[in-house]
Amino acid sequence: MERVRTEGRMPELDGATGWINSPPLTRSALRGKVVVFEFWTYSCINWRRQLPYVRAWAERYPELVVIGVHTPEFGFEHDREGIERAALAMNVPYPIAIDSNYAVWQAFGNNYWPALYFVDTQGRIRHHQFGEGDYETAEMTIRQLLAEAGRPVDGELATVDPRGFEAQPELRSLLTPETYVGYARGERFASPGGALPDAPNVYLKPPQLRLAGWALAGTWKIRRESAVLGEPGGRVVFRFHARDVHLVMGTSGTKVRFRVRLDGHAPDAAHGLDVDAQGNGTITEPRLYQLIRQPAPVRDRDVEIEFLDVGAELFSFTFG
DSSP states (O other), X not given: OOOOOOOOBOOOOTTOSEEESSSOOOHHHHTTSEEEEXXXXXXXXXXXXXXXXXXXXXXXXXXXXXXXXXXXXSGGGGOHHHHHHHHHHTTOOSOEEEOTTSHHHHHHTOOOSSEEEEEOTTSBXXXXXXXXXXXXXXXXXXXXXXXXXXOOOOXXXXXXXXXXXXXXXXXXXXXXXXXEOSTTTBOOBOSTTOOOBTSEEEEOOOSOOOTTOEEEEEEEEEOSSOEEEOSTTOEEEEEEOSSEEEEEEEESSSOEEEEEEETTBOOGGGBOTTSOTTOEEEEOSSEEEEEEEOOSSOOXXXXXXXXXXXXXXXXXXXXX
16 A cells, blocks of 8 residues: 555643543653554444454554544443443453543544544554544554554454444445434424424324434423433334434433334344344443344335333434
């Protein structure tokens, strides 16, 4: 590959509010090492699908330093205990800078989850990649920077076998975009009358939804980044075209039971990792939940989630 250019200097990391898996790391301590910075937030499906590659690079290249920078997207992701729990559950073994104040994010001038920055032994940013994909280019960049540092690597590229949440998206069937539920970034909301911000309201499901349209039914309060259910039995429905359906959810109190229907029926073989074949699941903590992973053929379908207990909080739909 062509020699990667210099894109600026690695900034200081003193804006991190804490560290996991490592004592605090500094720019001076990292000088002389090839470093990959990975910006992530634990509810992001795009990062979950990138993670197995970054994990494999950290294992394949012991001379490489990988640093995850956890910068939260939603309010619940500021909590250190939640970050630690996610890092353990998702097997993030390398150092993690907790960036709850966005200081490291801003120092890099970053705007994306996930994002990768590749730094050479002189502390120069030599390459970046925003979003998923192009993993071979990323790994070849790592090899080039290691070779420049006098640590050439031979042999095959890292072996990756992603499964579960980490399975790569079915791009040919992915026709539905990420969709936020809160009014700050919500789009294509189809309940009659639209959203009433920051106040309880009874919403109705329309007779039909367009592709990528969604609606609430029941008593909900739509807030800036989420919608909170006020009475049991509330529902959300989404018309989508994708293999996978994910929903970032939490609770305002205790656990919340929910039931998923696909075109009005139990999902059976199309159920996701957090739902059984009958469509039953439980919100136990704020995180990303996989509701549907359907076999081929993929087509336009309606997914409906009914919440059997009060307090469900919905943040965003993502697809794969």
